[in-house]
Amino acid sequence: MITEGKKAIWSEYQKEIADDKFFYVRSCIRQNFFPGSEVAFLRIMRDVLKKDVYEHPCHTTCSGIGYHGDVVPVETAMTVVARQFALMTEAGYTNYVPSCITSFGLYTEILDTWHHFPEVEGKVREQLKKATGREFKIPGNLAHASDVIYKFRKEIAAKAKYKLVNKNTGEPLKVVDHIGCHYAKMFPSKGVGGAEYPYVLTGMVEEWGGQIVDYPERRHCCGFGFRQYLVQANRGFSVACSKEKFESMEPFKPDMIITNCPGCPMFLDRWQYVINEMEGKKYGQNGEGIPVFTYEEVAGLVLGYDPWDLGLQMHQTDCEPVLDKIGIEYAPADKYKLDVKTPSSKSHNLISV
Amino acid sequence: MEKFGFTISKIRQIDYDSNDRSIADYIYEREPSFRLCIECGGCSATCTTGNYTNFSLRELHILIKRGENSQVIENLKKCMLCGKCILVCPRGVNTRNIVILARQAFQKSDSYAI
Amino acid sequence: MSKHVVVIGAGVAGLEAAGRLSKAGFYVSLLEKEVKTGGHLNDWYKLFPDRRNSSEVKHYLDKLTLNDGIKILSGTTIEKFSKRKSHFSIITDKGNEIIADAVVVATGFDLFKSARKEEYGYGIYDNVITSAELEGMFRNDKIALCNGKIPGAIGIVHCVGSRDEKVGNLYCSKLCCVTAVKQAIEICEHLPESKVFCFYMDMRMGGAHYEELYREAQEKWGVNFIRGKVSEAGETINNRLVIKVEDTLAGRPLKMELDMLVLMAGMEMSDGGKKIAGISGLNTGENRFFSAADPHYGSNISNIKGVFYAGTCTAPMNITETISHARAAVSEVMDYLKDVN
Structure with missing residues (x-):
């Protein structure tokens, strides 16, 4: 592997990411899947990086999950998205930051469609006005929340309590990154590092002390695919995709997986349990699974947040092997306590915020 | 095995490296x-x-x-060895003999029941 | 006094044109941006389909151009190009002005930059090389991996940068299929133990004796041809390459490991040609090559009277076609200068 070649590609795929004053929109499903992640993002942005991040109480689903699940037509999705833009406009923000990769992909797709077909944008404006009386401006900057953390990765590293380093060996942790398909495969120029050799998570991992593992099926989909997973009869196909990835990464002995999509960590995490149930196979070391994290969780961990505040007890594949390797302090007994009484307001349970 | 109402799908990919190409050889x-x-x-x-x-x-x-032999065995017996295929082949491939040799190869091999 | 013709580019087309113009009695200035004449011929080992050494053709061209009527200005680029009445003024990068009665543009082609097909990992994976780099290995009689080991399984990817809308090249480069077949045979000759796989979209064996060479590759050398475009390459922990392709004739996706992947880089309008187009006002087509006045009977004629095209600056061509095209350009120059005072 020639790193210089990758660096050349990375330098070609850089994108503009706003510096402050973010309009943040949550994902439909992440709060169930990985409930600490979005709160961790807000806490890092506001408390650590001192940024202005605004959340609007009237924000809804972008309907991307329905669009990709074949139940919401694109025209409907566009009008729903137009309403989100209207909320941003009304709040006085221009830098739009979705938490969800599929939302980011849908927003990118819609903005590109409007760019090429202004008459479609005109129709959507008319529909939104008729339906809600709202008007909107196109975001000045659209960046996925992982882009924003990527942008501030050095600031986070500067304040980090831990590094992605094995405390016993001093070696960097071997990290597999998995980028949600809708991040850059549709529009490579909109992703940091492009679609073939994405850099957005690699940049974070390297900055925080870890080492990225590039393995043959790195670019393969996790298998979520919305309509595949949603139909029970198709789940065998979904789990087979994840299995192919695990088999491909296994020889590299990765310590952990980092992701930036709502569905990918869910499936890469849960399918490890399913595969073990069906085939008695685990892909990690010492008879364990490979722990899967969101990038917010990883950022939170290096910043020294309590693992249970980050919601890591909600992972099906145990995260403790990684915590132990890094040397993160945690109380095993607190893992499943839902109401943690803590003296300081800073470390109270993020899930119940 | 089936569990949770589904099984893990088998990959359709031809795995060239692990396939047995002894019949072709x-x-x-x-x-x-x-x-x-x-x-x-x-x-x-x-x-x-x-x-x-x-x-x-x-x-x-x-x-x-490619060594996709199980699929070959299923179909090999269907050929009636009429030889019309030899007549039309622009590359002069002895197509009929290939079927005959394939049957022989499978019969000689311990790995396949034909 | 004999008329003065400037030939831009001293590859196969430029050398042939210069030699023939000189034979016809014109005074010729041959401009070449590189130090050496010969263009891509210098990078090639043996030529298809007869597998003769490329140096034999170079030798023929050198002999043709070795005379007092041809002034070779190598290491020279053109900064300004203009036409005054029936004369052309060419200012070189050294600030010299050359006045010409006619101009032959023979700026040739550049090989497609394979790193642009990111999915093949050229410049990223250790043992992904281009067809030109493989020629260099043949010349040095050493086909080896980065670690010095001999490759056992070698894949050849056709159509890299050709017939590909994603890189803006809709056209077929025409020569890569036969180059792939030639190189597959040469790999087998150098490394009899190796297995060679050609991944093609269509086998375009349009030239004389090309199809026979393809047949030889199958029959004599056992080269494997798999119809499908490689969509992705990755690197295994053992530093081998793993590729994904559809075996379109089996109707199934296929995965295999290889030690080396050779990319058949297509032909593109050269950067030098683009520069000339920019400063001269010569027309280029959708495929970015110079566009000739008529595709059937005016393939040497440009939109500027007195400027003529020779060779692959107008379209992908093999050496036989390039030499014929250069001779045709000379015939056009002669015809043109007959009427110009």
């Missing part, structure tokens, strides 16, 4: 014209069997070469 050695096929499909178009069953001599050649 057996034919290559005895009928060098086997290498010359350019997959034009002339043989399959004129094939009596191919017109009434899902048998394709062209596809059979490819599957033998």
